[in-house]
Amino acid sequence: MTKVQTGLVIEFYSNSCLVRTKEHDIPCIGIKDVVVGDQVNIEIIQDSKKIRGVILSKEPRKSSLRKKENSKSKVIAANLSHVGILFTPQPKTTSEFIDKWILTAILSDIKPFIICNKIDLEHDELYERNISVYEKLDIEIIKISAKKELNTNNLINFLKEKCVLFVGNSGAGKSTITSLLTGKKIKTNSLSNNQGVHTTSISTLYQTKNDISIIDSPGVRDLPISGWNKDEILFGFQEIYKQSKKCKFNDCNHINNKECAVLDHLSNGEIDESRYNNFIKFRDSDNCE
Ligand SMILES: Nc1nc2c(ncn2[C@@H]2O[C@H](COP(=O)(O)OP(=O)(O)OP(=O)(O)O)[C@@H](O)[C@H]2O)c(=O)[nH]1
Ligand SMILES: [Mg+2]
Ligand SMILES: [Zn+2]
Numbered sequence: 001m002t003k004v005q006t007g008l009v010i011e012f013y014s015n016s017c018l019v020r021t022k023e024h025d026i027p028c029i030g031i032k033d034v035v036v037g038d039q040v041n042i043e044i045i046q047d048s049k050k051i052r053g054v055i056l057s058k059e060p061r062k063s064s065l066r067k068k069e070n071s072k073s074k075v076i077a078a079n080l081s082h083v084g085i086l087f088t089p090q091p092k093t094t095s096e097f098i099d100k101w102i103l104t105a106i107l108s109d110i111k112p113f114i115i116c117n118k119i120d121l122e123h124d125e126l127y128e129r130n131i132s133v134y135e136k137l138d139i140e141i142i143k144i145s146a147k148k149e150l151n152t153n154n155l156i157n158f159l160k161e162k163c164v165l166f167v168g169n170s171g172a173g174k175s176t177i178t179s180l181l182t183g184k185k186i187k188t189n190s191l192s193n194n195q196g197v198h199t200t201s202i203s204t205l206y207q208t209k210n211d212i213s214i215i216d217s218p219g220v221r222d223l224p225i226s227g228w229n230k231d232e233i234l235f236g237f238q239e240i241y242k243q244s245k246k247c248k249f250n251d252c253n254h255i256n257n258k259e260c261a262v263l264d265h266l267s268n269g270e271i272d273e274s275r276y277n278n279f280i281k282f283r284d285s286d287n288c289e
Contacts, residue, residue, distance in 0.1 A: 002044070004056065009038045009078075012203040019053060020207075028053040036203040036215055037061075037078035037163065063109040065165065067219065068227025076219040077203070079163055080108075084115045086168025086177075087131060089123035093169060095130055099278040100223050101167055102139070103236030107228060113140040115155065115166070117173040120145040133272045137239060146176040156181065156210055163205075163213040167220050178214050182206045186216070230283050237279045240271055255280065 010025065011018035012035060019028045019042055027050075028042055034055055042053035064075045065083070083105040087093045098114065105112035114134055134141060142158060144151045155177070166174040175186040184206065203217040225233070234241050240262055244252065248259035255263075265271040 004043050006041050009034055009036050010205040012036045026051055026053045028055050030055040034058055035075050035078050036205050065108045069224035070226050073227055076217055077215045080110045080165050081162045082164040083110050083112045084164050084166045086172040087114050087116045088118045088172045089121050089127050091169045091171050095274045096278055100225055106236050107232055116143040117146055119143050120148045133274055146173045146180050159212045161211050165215045182208050233283045240279050
């Protein structure tokens, strides 16, 4: 066996990880600064019984999903192309949850999109109104029922050759979707409720026969955004950011300054109120959790 090989980090534990090379899945140590999704170079150490590896280096990342809390910044997954944000009638998904994830994805160089899961369930008017906000934005929305397997081919086709992370409240259906796509039984959480009973514990990358990579990580359960600065938060709301460039004053606060293009577009309905309110809330709260 070649002594130095390249591979993909597919599982991550507290002090070791599993690297998939062309031929083997090899347990490795030397994981400093490495996360699931990283492409790494490893040196093989083979004794009579086991193959093991030591990570020598990692390749430059195409993207890093970052969790930023005050001065702390933590990479959770590498080389994701997409974040699929689950939007469900039950448990109810808030616009704040969606906007935080859109923001984090954009600022991590990853494309966000929305999966409306559980379309087989009844939903109220508020759900309709919430989703219509995103239908006006430049963001893909895919409506499915993972459990009843409705429209799931749309999701599969969209995700071909992509690397995706699904995010959603506990019970939204992340494991159900992952099971469906991988054909592997991933433990689903039938006890899920709004308080959340968590079932997934280590970070794993699954590769499906349709050439989809899925990263499942417990690190995304809470999403602090307090570490992003005000300019970054504005950039995370793309439709607001675009208008902000037309405001009369460079340092416009977009709240009560004169000739503010953001406020103009808010009053004519081109910028949605709930998006605007979340933008101000995220930007101006010191400790937004
Ligand atoms: N009616 C309906 N139920 C669904 C659908 N998708 C998933 N469920 C159910 O919702 C429950 C929770 O699904 P999970 O896949 O475990 O949710 P999860 O997002 O992985 O939850 P955590 O692991 O706790 O974060 C399970 O009982 C699923 O069978 C759907 O499209 N329709
Ligand atoms: Mg789960
Ligand atoms: Zn303004």
